[in-house]
Amino acid sequence: MDDEIPDWLVTGATHVWRPYCQMKTAPPPLPVARTHGARIVLTDGRELVDGIASWWTACHGYNHPHILGAVEEQLRRAPHIMFGGLAQSPAYRLAERLAQLLPGDLAHVFLAESGSVSVEIALKMAIQYWINQGVAGRTRFVSFRGAYHGDTLAAMTICDPEEGMHALFAGVMPAQHVVNLPRDSADELALDNLLSSRASEIAALIVEPSVQGAGGMIFHDYGVLARLRKLADRHNVLLIFDEIFTGFGRTGPMFVCAAAGVTPDIITLSKALTGGTLPLSATIASARIFDAFWSDNPNAALMHGPTFMGNPLACAAANASLDLFETGTWADNVTRIERGLKRELHACRNLPGVVDVRIKGAIGVVELGQRVDADRLCAQFVDEGVWIRPMGRVIYLTPASSLTTTSWECLRRQSQRFCDVGPGRPKTRLRPVTAQGGHSRSGVPGWCRKYDKASIHSIGGRAPGGRRCRHGTAVMVDEAPFALLLHEYVGRCDGRVGEMLDAGHESGRVHHHHVGIGHFNLRRFGGTEDGAPTCHDGLAAEQGRPAGMNA
Numbered sequence: 138m139d140d141e142i143p144d145w146l147v148t149g150a151t152h153v154w155r156p157y158c159q160m161k162t163a164p165p166p167l168p169v170a171r172t173h174g175a176r177i178v179l180t181d182g183r184e185l186v187d188g189i190a191s192w193w194t195a196c197h198g199y200n201h202p203h204i205l206g207a208v209e210e211q212l213r214r215a216p217h218i219m220f221g222g223l224a225q226s227p228a229y230r231l232a233e234r235l236a237q238l239l240p241g242d243l244a245h246v247f248l249a250e251s252g253s254v255s256v257e258i259a260l261k262m263a264i265q266y267w268i269n270q271g272v273a274g275r276t277r278f279v280s281f282r283g284a285y286h287g288d289t290l291a292a293m294t295i296c297d298p299e300e301g302m303h304a305l306f307a308g309v310m311p312a313q314h315v316v317n318l319p320r321d322s323a324d325e326l327a328l329d330n331l332l333s334s335r336a337s338e339i340a341a342l343i344v345e346p347s348v349q350g351a352g353g354m355i356f357h358d359y360g361v362l363a364r365l366r367k368l369a370d371r372h373n374v375l376l377i378f379d380e381i382f383t384g385f386g387r388t389g390p391m392f393v394c395a396a397a398g399v400t401p402d403i404i405t406l407s408k409a410l411t412g413g414t415l416p417l418s419a420t421i422a423s424a425r426i427f428d429a430f431w432s433d434n435p436n437a438a439l440m441h442g443p444t445f446m447g448n449p450l451a452c453a454a455a456n457a458s459l460d461l462f463e464t465g466t467w468a469d470n471v472t473r474i475e476r477g478l479k480r481e482l483h484a485c486r487n488l489p490g491v492v493d494v495r496i497k498g499a500i501g502v503v504e505l506g507q508r509v510d511a512d513r514l515c516a517q518f519v520d521e522g523v524w525i526r527p528m529g530r531v532i533y534l535t536p537a538s539s540l541t542t543t544s545w546e547c548l549r550r551q552s553q554r555f556c557d558v559g560p561g562r563p564k565t566r567l568r569p570v571t572a573q574g575g576h577s578r579s580g581v582p583g584w585c586r587k588y589d590k591a592s593i594h595s596i597g598g599r600a601p602g603g604r605r606c607r608h609g610t611a612v613m614v615d616e617a618p619f620a621l622l623l624h625e626y627v628g629r630c631d632g633r634v635g636e637m638l639d640a641g642h643e644s645g646r647v648h649h650h651h652v653g654i655g656h657f658n659l660r661r662f663g664g665t666e667d668g669a670p671t672c673h674d675g676l677a678a679e680q681g682r683p684a685g686m687n688a
């Protein structure tokens with residue numbers, strides 16, 4: 138095992154702004170060296186079984202040779218060419234294949250680079266559909282509680298306003314109608330009434346069919362989709378399915394719409410479209426939609442065209458991924474995973490704190506009664522050799538369908554730990570080397586302890602560890618699972634780091650310290666009368682941060 142933290146992480150971490158992340162307090166990211174199968178190999182040599190397939194994208198596992206080969210070949214031929222006025226076979230073949238796979242007359246494929254953008258395009262198509270028909274004022278949408286459709290501005294408005302991570306942006310964009318899914322006759326009637334009174338301003342309904350993913354992994358049955366189709370038809374509004382999460386076999390069938398026998402007017406796909414290798418999305422419209430844009434009038438054209446639209450590399454990857462789907466083995470694999478998830482996760486029902494366990498296809502969800510301390514639990518899972526990132530109140534598994542028995546075994550063993558999140562449970566699994574605590578050099582008893590290197594690696598602060606933990610010394614602050622690893626700083630600062638932290642803590646000015654790679658944040662207690670800046674300056678310089686960081 139290589140203990141060194143890579144230089145690129147040390148220097149780059151000051152500059153990289155990470156997703157969904159409070160940069161100040163989040164534990165540092167784990168540096169990845171490579172991937173294979175369902176596994177992520179870290180730069181220190183540890184291997185993690187990926188339980189979530191990189192946000193549900195890597196459906197065939199990582200580095201599938203068939204996809205790699207197709208991308209390599211296309212890379213030599215033409216990595217990218219603009220889509221305006223030029224055509225290339227990977228994109229045109231992909232469009233034809235998607236049209237053949239999808240039900241009904243969903244046959245008109247608009248390619249883009251991300252799920253959120255494909256949703257934006259779907260919304261734009263729906264609005265312009267009405268404009269092109271000469272119908273004014275149909276600019277709003279109906280979406281559903283629990284929904285997540287992406288992070289771009291318009292996509293945010295159709296996410297669940299409370300659960301959808303975008304509450305801060307309320308009021309920035311026009312509000313949409315976010316209502317209950319018509320699971321029962323009462324909610325069906327409520328939606329019917331809404332559409333009766335407001336249809337003249339509504340362009341479309343949009344739903345993640347069968348599973349609302351990032352909004353909480355909430356399931357519904359196909360009957361809901363049939364009801365939506367019926368109501369959309371009754372009130373003459375369009376129906377959009379966002380199958381970015383559910384498409385390509387995640388729930389069992391290749392596409393929910395085909396399995397449910399409900400064809401939307403527009404569908405969005407992304408995530409597993411390229412087998413999780415390259416960014417690509419598709420917004421696919423039915424003939425009814427496309428025909429409304431088919432005109433001698435240039436203003437009736439869809440005014441959209443991302444620079445990397447139809448990128449040949451991404452399309453080559455998607456075609457190769459579809460080849461793999463054509464072999465059909467994925468379906469048996471998903472069934473096998475579903476069986477395994479049912480067997481293992483159902484046992485979690487009896488664990489304290491669990492309110493629900495649900496499984497659909499290659500999706501396994503354990504829902505708790507309270508929000509999960511995601512960072513802490515994630516660190517525990519990493520300790521055990523798996524990559525699982527809980528979200529809100531749910532811990533979920535969405536592994537690659539190609540998961541091997543050995544990898545499955547690793548994930549399986551973790552399922553019983555899904556509830557190890559309640560208050561009072563051990564936050565970390567540290568193994569102090571010195572039983573009495575207290576570090577001889579900093580002389581701060583209680584919260585400054587010496588740990589063995591393996592322990593330091595096993596806590597959330599592993600990333601700052603690496604190169605600085607050679608002396609096996611960590612400072613735990615407020616028992617947070619982060620380590621301030623002293624290493625030569627102890628010598629250089631002559632024990633002052635510990636004193637500074639202690640002083641700050643006692644004065645109530647230090648609530649939480651997080652020391653990450655390139656993020657040696659001593660701001661809270663910096664600039665104290667005790668001359669701490671000497672030490673800060675040294676650290677700041679080493680970490681590549683401006684010396685004024687401690688001001």
Ligand SMILES: Cc1ncc(COP(=O)(O)O)c(C=O)c1O
Nearest residue numbers: 251252253285286287350381382
């Ligand atoms: C159903 C659904 N729609 C849209 C998106 C947004 O996709 P992207 O993150 O590629 O923008 C996601 C991403 O999780 C999703 O699950």
